[in-house]
Amino acid sequence: MWLFTRWRLSITLLSNFTGICCTVTVKAVSHSKNKDDTMKIYCQFPIHKPAIEAHFGQRVTCVESPGDADYLLSGRFTADMYHPDLKGVIIPYTGHDQIEIETMRQHNLKLFNVTGHSRFVAERALQLLHAITGKVVAYHNRLAKGDWSGRTTANDRIPWDSLFERRIGLFGYGRIGQWIATLLKPYAPALCVIDRGKRYEGVETVPDLHALAELSEIMIISTPLTPETEGVFNRAIFEKLGAAYLINVGRGKIVDETALYEALASKKLQGYASDVWFNYPKDEQPTYPTNTPIHTFDNVVMTPHSGGHTTTSFSVMVAEIIGHLEALLEGDFSAALDLGRLT
CATH class of the missing domain: 3.40.50.720 (NAD(P)-binding Rossmann-like Domain)
Incomplete structure (x- = not known):
């Protein structure tokens, strides 16, 4: 058991994908939970890697294959992407229409999404x-x-x-x-x-x-x-x-x-x-x-499905992703979606 206290951290990063320099500010509230020291994550979109690596250092490793990951940072999940070490999926936006919900239920996986945008x-x-x-x-x-x-x-x-x-x-x-x-x-x-x-x-x-x-x-x-x-x-x-x-x-x-x-x-x-x-x-x-x-x-x-893509939305969404990962490292799954209510 480990007590995690309130913290605040800002990261400035330059996204090679967007060319936008943004500051990511993350806030978290402590939970006393069983703690994982490290995590392996697969990022569907390379744009998220710099912020994750800058914030977590060696605590979170961005792997190249979904088969090596504890969590997928992905808007897509199908049955062939499952493996026994997989714990869950974080959708880097809101919609879950490309997630096979029934497969997640069968394997008791956790699902999270990002709603700040x-x-x-x-x-x-x-x-x-x-x-x-x-x-x-x-x-x-x-x-x-x-x-x-x-x-x-x-x-x-x-x-x-x-x-x-x-x-x-x-x-x-x-x-x-x-x-x-x-x-x-x-x-x-x-x-x-x-x-x-x-x-x-x-x-x-x-x-x-x-x-x-x-x-x-x-x-x-x-x-x-x-x-x-x-x-x-x-x-x-x-x-x-x-x-x-x-x-x-x-x-x-x-x-x-x-x-x-x-x-x-x-x-x-x-x-x-x-x-x-x-x-x-x-x-x-x-x-x-x-x-x-x-x-x-x-x-x-x-308009070309750009509603969530503003000059400031990337930093908002990255902050929420980092917040999810921090919580998961602390064993806090309270932000998981209720799979029983999803179709």
Whole structure:
């Protein structure tokens, strides 16, 4: 048994990947636990190695193969990655859609994630919302061609939609969803979420997605991708949404790709703005984010899954990763996710 006292440490590092110099500040509170002196960790992304090595020295070794690691710092885990010495997985971001949860349960592994960047993802949702309802991209593209969107002819002038006092549905009310609700407060919206048996303050609740879609003028997706949420925004939901705006910072495949195209092409859906997609590049080759031509529509705004990637988010996320590793060295697993509640 070893008593670990409160400490504070700052590290300055230069990321070769981003070229951003950042300071990582970590705080921890002591726990009296069985202590591991050293740990071996596999980093899926080399960007994390410098900070880990600078902070821990010989206490944590970054190994080259998942098969040699006590813990994986990885957003991906499959059955073939398991070995008897593996203790758990730390996801270096929030989503667990590439983690085989059942395999982790079978082997009694611990799962952790990083959520400090949630406020940045929520901020990206608000940016997308402003851009699509304010017609910012459409106005820009027209003005770049000398078109003033009917400014000189009042009858044809193109208006934009204000966010004040709108009915906004939040599909997902975890950390990101709650940050979105906080950021929306100045607009005095009527916020609504699906009742999942939790405690909700400052929002209305409805029993299911159909009811949420029916009352929403704006819908914001921030929930994880699971077997239950994949493709859940289908034709039936788009019929309920009608002429609403849909914002997505959850995962692309929560939305049915064909149904989305049909709703946008027919103008039944007022607009779609998303940071998450159906297709992702495997190399540096140009890759369209969808298999449909919605990128050509003026009622669509797109960003390249960059909501959590700000000039300051890296230091926030690294600090949380280091905090997880410090706790694990002390035998403290209190931050582990409840695998029984994940799918």
